[in-house]
Amino acid sequence: MKRLIYKSVMSEIQEFAGTGRFVLPLSQVGGVPLEACVGMDAKVERGQCIGRSDAPENAFFHSPAAGRVAALSTRVTYEGIAAATVEIEGDPSGAVETLQPIGQDIAELAAETIRERLREAGVSPLGGNGTNAVYASLRAEEDPPEMLMVLCADPEPLLQTQRHVLREAPEKVIEGATLLQKAVGAGRLVFAVSGDQKSLVSGETVEMGRRYPSGHPELLMARATGAYRLDDGRPRKDIYLINAETAMAACRAVREGMPVLDKTLTVGRDGDLAVVVRVPLGTPFSKVFGQMGLAVEDRDRVFTGGPLMGVAEFDPDAPVTKGTDGLFLQKAATLFGYEDAPCIGCGQCIKVCPMKIPVNMMTRNCEFGRIDEALAYDLESCIECGLCAYVCTSRRPLLQYIQFAKKEQEKAELARQSA
Amino acid sequence: MKENRLTVSVAPFWHSGAGIARNSYLGMAALLPAAAVGVMHYRVGALAVLGLCIASSMTAEALMQKIMGRPVTIGDGSAALTGMLLALLLPAGTPWWLVVVGSFCAIIVGKQIYGGIGSHPLNATLVGWVMIRISWGVHMDADAALANLPGFSGLSTLAALRGGYVDAVSLKDVMLGGVIGPIGSAGLLVLIGGLVLCALRLIKWEVSIGFLGGVLLGCVLFGSRILPPGSDASVNPLVMLFAGNVMLGAFFLAPDSTSSPSQPIAMWIYGFGAGLLAMAIRVYGHYYDAGVVFGILLVSLAGPLLDKIRPTARGRE
Structure with a gap:
């Protein structure tokens, strides 16, 4: 039996850009869909707010490209909800319309100020599609969580996204995590890391093992707290779960006024090729594969997330969203099929x-x-x-x-x- | 516009590669050395029984599945493995009609009437074997069946022990085959094949080790009672461990995926119980040659009950 071992394959994060059409379903992980606040044919700047919501747990949505609104439509999202969708024709490489950076010390900042900024800058949980553990949405509650957990390694063997983000700027991840801890009022801040990442973070850590599923968020949360709280429902109420990329986005939103415009993800052909890339939100999957020289053909399988918990995609032109952590292509000839067979009781x-x-x-x-x-x-x-x-x-x-x-x-x- | 239709399925998108066919064919491969030695000792008669057993088992499975209007699955090798195991439990020279009846009983009564693989409560091979053993016991007697072959006369190992002829039993022959007994009596080769399957994680090794433990304990507790009363000879425990299909039982019959439990503690109890019962039947029972078979069958009946012994799932403590 092939063992599922976490392997670290480090490379530089590649930037994929290029003009074109960006399809942006206005939904977020764990939230309700937003409403579009731009009209058809409107001219938009890069970083301009295009979707908003009055719900306090919902973050806004910003245009990743400068250009014009080419279409307003509805798309069924990963979660299976129909979401208002803005399609923008434009260039994702120009200057960004940023918010005013906040320079104050964390101790002087009010939790409310940080929450408001994160909302304005579109910092909702990044990644998480296909982790089978729900990442928490930003919320201000009467009873704050006991713990903020930051996943700095990826839950599944093929994914390399979070470990690349942490290595790129560990100080930003730590600062962002501290900001988020203040924003949600969490008592403890815990970084979930793999053994080789311990030197990159400071503070409390929980270490995952070498074999899947030790990096599964539910198991990490149980190890950090010493209890499986299944009666709590999912997401757990006592833990606020995010990943390193969300922490980094929080740091940039506060310190640089930078809205969330792109997503880091591991892309590859299953088995032999996987690189970590950063692409503007809304880039179609087929274009991401195209830039790697991979062609999506009839009867291939495309899935987001990892190989064990991911979700298969039916549309090769579906867009990268804030929830996309991994994007993989399996060629038709290499697919295995499930069977409608009885259990033989092998145990x-x-x-x-x-x-x-x-x-x-x-x-x-x-x-x-x-x-x-x-x-x-x-x-x-x-x-x-x-x-x-x-x-x-x-x-x-x-x-x-x-x-x-x-x-x-x-x-x-x-x-x-x-x- | 060229439409690309993608394949959509649920996760996981990887698979370990395990499969029923792989398990069956690797199981047969692990039995091949023992079968080859059987053919070496008992010549063409053994080959005939092996071939006929496998062929008729597969025929029975295909026939039954056709009649029941189910998909024919003889390609997965499970019927072939059943046939091979049955053949290794039979002596060379078993009449051809008995081989065919045994195979049909195994596949139809032991397996298909319950719905095929995954549904039968008892090991199919053993059901077939027991049916013909009880109905036509005379033809199953290794001594009689081998009487026509030159160089084979005397008693089977267990019969010799029960008669008190300890000196007539050679440990080397018991381990490497060539005794009066079924085709698969080369216990050492069966053991090696079984250990390979354990290493490949293809069988429930807990059952196998538990079974051997049960046999050993039985041997220690009452093994010498197999000798006639008043005999002051002693029985070599290794002889008890390799004779009378113990190795086949431990690695190929008792850990049968469908009829054995799957929970950790249940597997140990099941294996241990079957081993102990096998020894008890061998020492005290009338069907002493069938100790292993009856031991496994009887404990199989308790399998679903044993599977109730399970750990508390995480999060429900």
């Missing part, structure tokens, strides 16, 4: 499950919608790391069965509440 899934779930019995019940039985077999403990499906001898789509059952349970819960 491999039980051996790999990090949550000690009787996966064989749980998924048999999930498959046929027997939700109560699946719950009795610990469905709620599942963190959807995907290892069971990875090792399944019968090649059953176990993660799909689990996600299906969880959705069914949600529906039943809603029906019970409304009744």
